Amino acid sequence: MGYVFQFGEMWAASDEFVDGALATLRLSALSMVLTLGLSILGALVRTSGPKPARALIVGYVEVIRNTPLLVQIFFIFFGLPSFGIRLSADTGALIALTLNGTAYTIEIVRAGIESIGAGQSEAATALGLRKLQVFRLIVMPQALRVIVPPLGSQFILLMLNSSIASAIAADELTSAALNIQGRTFRAFESFIVAGVIYFVLSLAFSGAFSLLERAAFGRIKTR
């Protein structure tokens, strides 16, 4: 093959890789927090909101889940300015990733809520708790046990998907790798390094999520 790998130039660009990794971390962490909040709200509406609101959530979930993230990013980043809403690439990416992720996590949260027997909320209502109190104090703490494991995997997917934001040159790791390969012409090395960083990030996230799970629910799984 006769190709000589040169990781020296990659080493010289290590600052850019670190900045890129931090930007990916920032973008995905911010999107995870927004996604979590929105999906709890969405699942609440989906399970006990008024009928038209429920239908709206169902429609949103189906539209997002049956179209590619890349097209959603283009739609938001290029499409919204024609209505006078100008977004930076970073904001556009954050909105697209969050709207995309939320469609998946709403279903996860909903499944968690629905796994809690109706007797729980009936008992709580009989004890005089208000609707929101029932949800916050009785249903949600129990549902979290079911929700957290698949939510963790979905969040790791979100972090990996954030690489697609490089298509609109948002600040993140894949964009950094693209810049580095454009300058050094060392495409293979650039993407190998980026791939390794993503792999480490996904291991770190999955480790963090299982630690969190253990801290919150203890070692023993009730099943």
Place this chain on the structure above:
Amino acid sequence: MRALSLSDFTFLLLAARWTVLLSLMAFAGGAVIGLAIALMRISEHRALRWFALGFIRVFQGTPLLIQLFLVFFGADLLGFNLGAWLSAALGLSLNAGAFLGEIWRGSIQAVPGGQIEAARSLGLRYLPRMGLVVLPQALRLAVPPTVGFGVNLVKSTSLAAIIGFVELTRAGQQLNNATFRPFLIFGTVGLIYFVLCWPLTLAATRLERQLALAYRR
């Protein structure tokens, strides 16, 4: 900049053929790789099991876009000029192989162990044991999640646009560059994807429900 005409929408519809073709190719490639990975994952040889596990971890733990870049540029380094079309097909196949491998491993392992023992005691060797006894039973369980994965695969082909293959998303970008009507164009592109994916989603849900009913009895 020029105005958008009806023929532009035909252009998008024609480009959708490439999305469908790429999805089918990636599914075919992914099925071959996935079956091999699933069988290796439950093999009696430790080395094969580890290889399959490593393969799955790497492809599930890194972004598909990076994988496509690596195939696209990597093949070039090895002296094969694959071009965007074959790179995308190969990259998507490898990625699909990892996901299908994990799905199918689950289905194979759900076949009761007694079936394998019975096949063994009847003197069936590995290939007939798998091909005639285990896999046909696993197939039933594998169909719903495989159809569901198909939706993901169709959506993933949009990433081929980034390495320059002209499929639906790329065609939308080109059209947008010429006419600058992003809202309408990417809305239409999204709608075409939706029309491709929605029936698969519905089928997957339906098949899942049927299977669940069959197993409740």
